[in-house]
Amino acid sequence: MNEGTQVSGTFRKLWPHEQDLFRDHLMRLDRTNRLMRFAHGVSDSFIEDYARQMTDAGSTVFAYIEDGQVRAVAELKKLGDTWGREAEAAFSVETAYQDHGLGTELMGRVIRAARNRGVHLLYMSCLASNARMQAIARKHDATLRFEPGEVIGEIVPREPSYFSLLAEAVEDRVGFMMAVLDLQRRIVKAA
Template structure:
């Protein structure tokens, strides 16, 4: 039986082999990832930052880092892809969702740093996020993206999302997936 969207997310982790045979650890994000999340966001190219935050974030605020790492386990979920870097972990990709108040739908986002793009990492992160959303009883997943973000459009189509122009802003598209 599927759990409801209000069921807290459990701690998950697994190794993922990408198309180029590189390996990452994918796991749930935790509040202790604050420094790694800040470094991840600061490492994003200006284009990736624009696509993820619609150009509105140059340097991540403490409030944004808090929001991205300290999730409400009843309505949010996030996975990070990490690689070892010295004695710490470096985040190279992240996917997350936030559920609607009734738990029927969720908005998602995925971001991968430039040097880890085109390896299948975004797709792997999203497949795990979609699976978790289904397990939690969410019926619809969507994202709102800039229309010029062709990589996201290709990824969304590959994952089975349907795309349409945002009726409120023709510079944006809405990707939707029935779960």
């Protein structure tokens, strides 16, 4: 438990021009967290490529941002060319920020986004040793399927409702304003 870390940032979607924030977050993951996130060890150049394709396949990326840095991320990915009945989710939280509820909070947003896109089955896979991920999945009523070395979590999102669509739309408007402010701050810093 990282008791020294205070979490006082905000959650919002990342925009395509923010690939570098996504990349920097993934780069800060240590060896163990990279292994947990990708199910195998990955190099810096793999992360560079991966981050460059952040929204290429139409993924939606939710981030927890503090002082202009992305400290945690949840990715909702389509399985196929368009949003269909099934989708996949993946999570990463930097070590100092783990065990502060960020993964749980991001999972809630991912499930709501999946619901709003008509997804009927949301998958997430993790290593069998990943107790934190399994704890979060259980909290969101996932069915956990144990396979050799890995665990597949399956969540069935509810049908979209007026309120789930409105909540996402309202957050997107606020998120857009925050993205503009973050961009302004970065431009001022760089000048």
